Amino acid sequence: MQLPRARDVTGKTASNKGTDHHQPTVAVFVVIFTVHEQGLKVLLIRRGGEPFKGWWAIPGGRLGTDETLDEAAARKLVEETGVRDVYLEQLYTFGDLDKTTPAGAVAIGYFALVNYDSVSLPEREDWPTAWFSIDELPASPAGKLELAFNNKDVLDYALRRLRYKLEYTNVAYSLLPPYFTMSQLQTVYESIAGKKLDKRNFRKRVLAMGIVKPTEKTVLFGAHRPAKLYTFSSRQPQII
Amino acid sequence: MQLPRARDVTGKTASNKGTDHHQPTVAVFVVIFTVHEQGLKVLLIRRGGEPFKGWWAIPGGRLGTDETLDEAAARKLVEETGVRDVYLEQLYTFGDLDKTTPAGAVAIGYFALVNYDSVSLPEREDWPTAWFSIDELPASPAGKLELAFNNKDVLDYALRRLRYKLEYTNVAYSLLPPYFTMSQLQTVYESIAGKKLDKRNFRKRVLAMGIVKPTEKTVLFGAHRPAKLYTFSSRQPQII
């Protein structure tokens, strides 16, 4: 697979290429992220059929007749999580996902951000799904730590993109409930960044950016001072 | 067309969608940019066949058998400009480019940056190509200022992406010859940003970023002080 990052293309000769057309298979898949219990999780599905039967993979399927790519991705997301109206963005299109599928297969990847508590995973025996911590991915049937196709690379790319996005957009709204504490918000950012952040600077930053605003409500979790609840200024994706 | 920018997906019901599969047409197109005579230009092709016969469009074609997407894009680039080994990056994949083509058509867009003087345009009567200033796009046969398909939106998106990239990468190397003056470099940045930049601050910035370095060579253009020649520290794409 060619990594989905900027690079020079080694200009191969164009001889006897591109002249012969065909109708490749078109698939759409969705990298679904959530944050739960201090960690970033991704939804994977264990394949119940060939190829890669028994391996864990990013959920996806073929593009349906008369649906756009965005619609196909949203459909996949609903099928696997039951949620709709969340942040969903096209990631990259892979033209050579693996060597076992027929030449010319094209897979359009999306990534989605969902609130853990809004999700209900489908009950299925043959193609089960489960959440995995981003640093504790499951093993293949052979016992090695690997996913079907080139899905590990895809995940890495999706994570890189998510980290960028978090810096200059408000997309975190899609990972949180309508009201949340500053600590919950910070946990989301820390889980994705993969490092601890300073409490005071974090608060200053998100308030200065204007992506969240305080409410009058407070919430009491345990034997300590109650926390003020915040809410997103907008629940539409916005570049700050 | 759905704009290739972040947005919420309106979750349509998944009823009778996605179950029926098909083999959509897969096309690859390349937005080719260059900078020439103080301005940013894009290469367009006048379509010699239906649909949109006689309209100007972004060059592209169908994905060939047994070539990857990157290879198809590089092939297209060579066919239209003769250049290879330039900056070429996947842009976005469009699933509903226009309403006239059969449902399910998928078009993978790339964008490329080429040095004007390296390009030799093919001589063709039926499908001619030409450079157009980004703010003086050609008209349709009906005389309106519009391109085939949704190509105007695609161009706008490509330009937005290019502007971003220029800020934090060294991709400008692909627009310039091996040796160039600081003014030439600044012209490239100004053409793409669409605004004038301060000479001293610009120089400081590119040197501090380390993307270019001075050489011992100078060049004399006219009746004034000779200019020092610079060269890119690396001609591989790099994120600064």
Place this chain on the structure above:
DNA sequence: TCAAAAGTGTTGTTTATACACCCATGT
């Protein structure tokens, strides 16, 4: 009164912006 998470300001450093004059050359 103790433990646990919530909440709050200041200082120093780095980065970005604004801005004006001299230099080397050909005519």
Place this chain on the structure above:
DNA sequence: ACATGGGTGTATAAACAACACTTTTGA
């Protein structure tokens, strides 16, 4: 000597990073 583009530095403002103590609550 003059016209032309090449080349340089400083001061201010803004953004970011580091850092420690007090508050509120339940047990």
